[in-house]
Amino acid sequence: MMTVMVQDRPAAGHSAESALARLIDGMGNDRFGPALASYLHSLCGADHFAAFRLGRDELREVAACCVQPERTARDRVESYVKQGLWKHDPAMTEAQRCVEGGAATIIHVDFSDHGYDDLRPRVYPHVRDRILLCGHSVNGTFGLSVLRADSHAPFAHEAIEKLGQAAELLVAMLAKHADVCQSRPNVAQALTSLPEIENCIVATSPLPRREAEVCARILYGLSSVGIALDLTVSEETVKTYRKRAYQRLAIGSERELLTWYLARWSRWSAERFEAAASTALH
Structure with a gap:
C-alpha cells in the first residue's frame, strides 16, 4: 500500500x-x-x-x-x-x-x-x-x-x-x-409560461397528453371554459380530463395540483440547469 x-x-x-x-x-x-x-x-x-x-x-x-x-x-x-x-x-x-x-x-x-x-x-x-x-x-x-x-x-x-x-x-x-x-432556470417561468408548464408535466408525469394539457392550463390560470376554447373541446370533456388526471395523481384540488407541480418543476429545472452547466464547463 x-x-x-x-x-x-x-x-x-x-x-x-x-x-x-x-x-x-x-x-x-x-x-x-x-x-x-x-x-x-x-x-x-x-x-x-x-x-x-x-x-x-x-x-x-x-x-x-x-x-x-x-x-x-x-x-x-x-x-x-x-x-x-x-x-x-x-x-x-x-x-x-x-x-x-x-x-x-x-x-x-x-x-x-x-x-x-x-x-x-x-x-x-x-x-x-x-x-x-x-x-x-x-x-x-x-x-x-x-x-x-x-x-x-x-x-x-x-x-x-x-x-x-x-x-x-x-x-x-x-x-x-x-x-x-x-442557462440558469427562470423561476418566473414556472407559472407564467404555458409551454414551460406543459413540457414539465409531460416530462415528469404519467398523464396522457390531453390530461397533461388540461392540468397545464389549470395551473396557467384558465377556467374550464377557457381551457375548452383553447383545446377546441367541450367544457364537459375538460372536466372529464381533469377528473381522470386528479385520480392518476392521487390529488383532489387545484391547490394540491399546484403543490405537486412545483415539486416536480423544481427537480426538472434543476436537472436541465445541471446538464447545461456541465455542457458549458466542458
Whole structure:
C-alpha cells in the first residue's frame, strides 16, 4: 500500500492559486464575483473589477465586485451600462477595435485623456488606475475593467504583465460563467409560461397528453371554459380530463395540483440547469 502525504494548503487569500481554485468553484453562481475580485487582488493588486459581454451596440454586465464586496459601486456600474456611458469610454472604443484581431489585449487607461473629462467624475471618482482587458471567445467578446483605488499606487509593470499572462484564461472563464448563468432556470417561468408548464408535466408525469394539457392550463390560470376554447373541446370533456388526471395523481384540488407541480418543476429545472452547466464547463 502506498501512502501519499498532501501538503497543507496556503492560507486563504495568500496565493493566486488558492484564489483561482475558489474562482473556478464559483463559476455559474453568486460566489463568482467575490472570487474573481479576490483572484485579481492576488494576481495584480486590483481593488475592484467590472466584467462585460461586448456587442456592437450593447454592453451586458457579467459580474462586478470589490475586494470588500459590500463596497461594490453598483450605482456606477449600472449607470455605465444602462445610461450608455460605455459608448463614450475611449478605452472601450479601443477594446472593440482590438478584439477584431482575435488575441486578448491589455489597455492601460490614461485618465488624463480629455475623453475622460466627463466620464471620470461620474464613473471613476475614487480610482487611481485602470486596466481594461478584452478578448474574444467562441461565446462572444468580453471586457474586464480592473481598477486600483485612489488610496493605492498605480499598477506596477510586473502586475500588468501578470494580468496579461492570465488574459486568455480570464476571458475563457468569463465566457463560461456568463453562459452558465444564462442557462440558469427562470423561476418566473414556472407559472407564467404555458409551454414551460406543459413540457414539465409531460416530462415528469404519467398523464396522457390531453390530461397533461388540461392540468397545464389549470395551473396557467384558465377556467374550464377557457381551457375548452383553447383545446377546441367541450367544457364537459375538460372536466372529464381533469377528473381522470386528479385520480392518476392521487390529488383532489387545484391547490394540491399546484403543490405537486412545483415539486416536480423544481427537480426538472434543476436537472436541465445541471446538464447545461456541465455542457458549458466542458
